[in-house]
Amino acid sequence: xxAAEEKLTKFTEESLVTVPFDVYRYDPAKGGEPRYQxxxxxxxxxxxxLTGLLRIRDEIDxxxxxxxxxxxxxxxxxxxxxxxxxxxxxxxxxxxxxxAHGRIVIDxxxxxxxxxxxxxxxxxxxxxxxxxxxxxxxxxxxxMPADTPTxxxxxxVERFRDTPRCIACGACYSACPAVxxxxxxxxxxxxxxxxxxxxxxxxxxxxxxxxxxxxxxxWLCLRCHLCTEACPKDVRPSERIRDLKELxxxxxxGTELGSRHAIGFLNNIEERGTLNELKLVxxxxxxxxxxxxxxxxxxIWRKKPEITKAPPxxxxxxxVKKIYQALEDKKEGQE
Amino acid sequence: MRLAYYPGCVxxxxxxELDMATRWVCKAxxxxxxxxxSFSCCGSGFIDEANEVLNVALNARNLAIAEKAGLDMLTIxxxxxxMLTLANIRLADPKVKGRVDAALKPLGIEYRGTTKVKHLLxxxxxxxxLEALKAKVVRPLAGLKxxxxxxxxxxxxxxxxxxxxGEEPHAFEELLQAVGATPVYYRGRVMxxxxxxQFVKPETAERIAGRQIDxxxxxxxxAMATPCPLCxxxxxxxxxxxxxxxGHRLDVPVFHLPQVVGLALGASPEELGLARHMVSTDAxxxxxxxxxxx
Ligand code: SF4
Ligand code: SF4
Ligand code: FES
Numbered sequence: 351x352x353a354a355e356e357k358l359t360k361f362t363e364e365s366l367v368t369v370p371f372d373v374y375r376y377d378p379a380k381g382g383e384p385r386y387q388x389x390x391x392x393x394x395x396x397x398x399x400l401t402g403l404l405r406i407r408d409e410i411d412x413x414x415x416x417x418x419x420x421x422x423x424x425x426x427x428x429x430x431x432x433x434x435x436x437x438x439x440x441x442x443x444x445x446x447x448x449x450a451h452g453r454i455v456i457d458x459x460x461x462x463x464x465x466x467x468x469x470x471x472x473x474x475x476x477x478x479x480x481x482x483x484x485x486x487x488x489x490x491x492x493x494m495p496a497d498t499p500t501x502x503x504x505x506x507v508e509r510f511r512d513t514p515r516c517i518a519c520g521a522c523y524s525a526c527p528a529v530x531x532x533x534x535x536x537x538x539x540x541x542x543x544x545x546x547x548x549x550x551x552x553x554x555x556x557x558x559x560x561x562x563x564x565x566x567x568x569w570l571c572l573r574c575h576l577c578t579e580a581c582p583k584d585v586r587p588s589e590r591i592r593d594l595k596e597l598x599x600x601x602x603x604g605t606e607l608g609s610r611h612a613i614g615f616l617n618n619i620e621e622r623g624t625l626n627e628l629k630l631v632x633x634x635x636x637x638x639x640x641x642x643x644x645x646x647x648x649x650i651w652r653k654k655p656e657i658t659k660a661p662p663x664x665x666x667x668x669x670v671k672k673i674y675q676a677l678e679d680k681k682e683g684q685e
Numbered sequence: 686m687r688l689a690y691y692p693g694c695v696x697x698x699x700x701x702e703l704d705m706a707t708r709w710v711c712k713a714x715x716x717x718x719x720x721x722x723s724f725s726c727c728g729s730g731f732i733d734e735a736n737e738v739l740n741v742a743l744n745a746r747n748l749a750i751a752e753k754a755g756l757d758m759l760t761i762x763x764x765x766x767x768m769l770t771l772a773n774i775r776l777a778d779p780k781v782k783g784r785v786d787a788a789l790k791p792l793g794i795e796y797r798g799t800t801k802v803k804h805l806l807x808x809x810x811x812x813x814x815l816e817a818l819k820a821k822v823v824r825p826l827a828g829l830k831x832x833x834x835x836x837x838x839x840x841x842x843x844x845x846x847x848x849x850x851g852e853e854p855h856a857f858e859e860l861l862q863a864v865g866a867t868p869v870y871y872r873g874r875v876m877x878x879x880x881x882x883q884f885v886k887p888e889t890a891e892r893i894a895g896r897q898i899d900x901x902x903x904x905x906x907x908a909m910a911t912p913c914p915l916c917x918x919x920x921x922x923x924x925x926x927x928x929x930x931x932g933h934r935l936d937v938p939v940f941h942l943p944q945v946v947g948l949a950l951g952a953s954p955e956e957l958g959l960a961r962h963m964v965s966t967d968a969x970x971x972x973x974x975x976x977x978x979x
Binding site: 434435450527528530531532569570571572573574575576578579586588589592595596599600607608609611612613615616619623624625627631634635646649650653654656657661664665666669670672673674676677678 | 694695697698699701722723724725726728729730731732733734735736737738739742743746784787788789791792794837838841842843851852853872875876877879881882884885886889892893896922923925926960961962963
């Protein structure tokens with residue numbers, strides 16, 4: 351018994367690593383500039399970042415302020431930047447971070463006002479979520495029977511993909527460059543949530559939801575997939591946003607600049623199999639847009655004169671056209 | 686090495702200098718590029734937004750052309766790389782595969798799913814190898830600080846692209862080091878260039894591009910380099926507008942990946958089409974000029 355205990359202790363001692371934490375500190379009540387404070391701990395490599403931070407708070411510095419609750423990737427409270435990546439602190443082990451960076455820099459999430467240390471004001475995130483009307487909108491003429499559950503087929507359930515797993519941690523919101531650059535963008539989580547209701551067979555407002563979102567940010571998603579990289583629950587918001595775009599295009603055609611551009615591009619390629627750059631500008635922006643872009647166009651043309659010439663069609667363009675015929679379901683509003 | 690060369694639309698049109706530089710570098714490294722005039726556009730992410738299955742089918746046709754020739758594909762665009770890889774992945778879904786096969790079969794096209802798609806950055810770092818590349822360098826880019834700019838679709842979703850970290854990659858920086866340049870690490874290197882929404886909301890797209898260029902500059906970059914011609918459009922072609930959007934003059938030259946390699950392997954600026962850039966690369970080239978070849 352004693353031998354086994356000794357072995358265990360020895361193993362633990364040897365496997366500990368020194369973890370230098372550089373933690374963002376800022377208390378607006380006290381004024382002054384934000385700063386980074388260095389704390390060093392000896393931890394096993396598999397220790398979650400959150401455990402490290404709580405040890406700092408409990409043993410070294412009780413003023414460190416952070417949000418957490420479940421410590422097991424359920425409550426969604428502990429999202430923050432770990433070496434610049436938006437992560438749940440309770441789900442990110444210290445070992446690989448120290449190995450890659452030599453230290454662990456901890457910052458509050460991006461894209462939200464900082465209240466104190468690692469705590470941000472999540473109101474903008476929640477407001478955008480509420481704007482999605484994240485609840486079933488039922489057709490009043492077809493009320494759901496009170497005492498019987500509504501059945502869904504496996505295929506219907508499959509359409510939700512992984513969106514019901516979202517724990518609203520905000521990591522994706524923090525990682526999103528469209529949120530950072532444009533206040534009109536709802537953010538990845540809100541859009542993934544919208545998707546969840548759009549594909550819900552019980553919801554009666556699908557078309558209205560799609561129409562509304564087309565003019566309120568859907569087409570500002572950059573499909574950069576940074577949200578999908580950040581998400582601890584594999585909700586894959588970027589892919590569901592793509593699905594929303596296709597649903598909107600298929601049902602409503604080219605009603606917005608974004609959908610018009612996607613359809614314009616699709617039609618552009620059908621002609622020659624390769625992109626006709628100039629025509630694309632005309633298709634999306636219209637004559638006014640082309641005129642507006644003229645000075646810039648001339649500037650570019652001087653260096654790249656071929657932009658005014660349409661490229662020749664590819665070999666086998668007929669095959670491309672036949673693939674379009676087989677798979678394209680033309681809708682009103684498309685060219 | 687023989688590869689089916691997939692230049693993509695932009696490198697055949699407004700980004701021709703990328704095609705020129707790729708051909709020069711591949712010749713210097715004895716990579717044989719086999720051209721197929723029958724390749725169609727990868728869809729650039731836009732067709733995918735309008736019709737997923739059509740996008741997969743068009744790319745399955747491209748992949749089948751290379752498969753029939755028994756060749757793997759070489760891309761020189763992050764978005765082409767992403768779209769072709771994605772087609773391979775989505776075809777694993779029997780529902781998608783069924784519809785795609787039904788559209789291709791009447792045309793006598795069959796894709797068995799064996800074509801590997803590799804971006805030039807992967808071929809240079811993994812297949813040619815950094816040591817072999819180093820051995821060919823005749824004009825090390827010493828003193829030139831370069832900020833790599835990856836382009837989203839080359840990296841993400843990382844579980845699907847499956848070759849580099851989606852947020853903390855190193856391949857490009859290691860390549861820059863191998864050709865004698867000093868890589869600059871900055872957050873913007875894995876961020877978005879703004880291109881996908883350039884048509885939808887130019888001012889937002891340009892603010893996004895400007896943020897990344899500013900970031901590279903703030904970290905000391907003399908120049909940026911990108912493996913994606915669409916990023917090049919945002920960062921170079923539109924840089925004057927981007928400057929306006931961020932309210933100050935940026936003036937950062939942006940190289941295509943093979944141009945950086947070509948310079949180190951001894952190509953002239955003319956051979957690499959550097960005069961076609963909107964932001965002059967002269968000052969950056971002059972930095973390595975003292976080591977220029979006779
Ligand atoms: S894919 Fe869209 S929602 Fe996700 S981080 Fe990028 S811009 Fe934001
Ligand atoms: S989608 Fe993922 S990252 Fe975004 S809030 Fe939900 S669980 Fe968090
Ligand atoms: S503490 Fe609950 S998710 Fe991390």
